[in-house]
Amino acid sequence: MPTVSVPKPTNEQPSPQTTESLKATLMNQTSGVLTLVKSASALTWVQPPPGTIAAGQSGQFTSPGDFSNAANGYVVYQATNGATFTLQWAIPSVGKNSITWQADGGLSAQESGSLDGWNVSAAWFIS
Template identity: 80%
Template sequence: MPTVSVPKPTNEQPSPQTTESLKATLVNQSSGVLTLVRSASALPWVQAPPSTINPGQSGTFISPGDFSNAANGYVMYATPNGETFSLEWAIPAVGKNNITWQTTSGLSAQESGSLDGWNVSAAWVIS
């Protein structure tokens, strides 16, 4: 289960104009459809997670935040065989970004993208 805790850039300071968000793209390279089991975002989704992601396809969601409300939430997807991928995040105005993902036996996930800053955009390839 990878867990990352990434400090904010030192050349920028948080302010009430700072927004926090996670734009996540999930790429399904498994042999089965990934079906959304559960999800939550502290603030209403800018773009909700897709209910299914077919093999060879990708799905994107955006979880917003603001200076007084960290972007945080979670998603969990499952294959028809019951294997799961879950992603949990917290992107506060002040403090480190905390992002955790895990898979059950039979799946793996690799992250790419930058996990620092206030507006994180990253992808996870699930196979």
């Protein structure tokens, strides 16, 4: 299970104008549908995770935060064979970002993108 803890840039300081968010793209490289089985975001989703991601397609979601409330939450997707992909995140105003993903039951996942800063945008390729 990859766990990434990324410090904030040192040339920028948090402020009330700083926003925290995760914009995630999940690329389904399996031969079947990935179905959302659980999800949560500390604040109301800007863009909720899709209920299904068809084979060869991608799905996006955005979890917001603000200076007082870290962007944090999780999603769990299940493949047709029961295998799962789980992504959890916490992007606070101050301190390190924590992003963890796990693929079980024969799935694998690779991340692409920058996981530092306050507004994180990354993709996970699930196969």
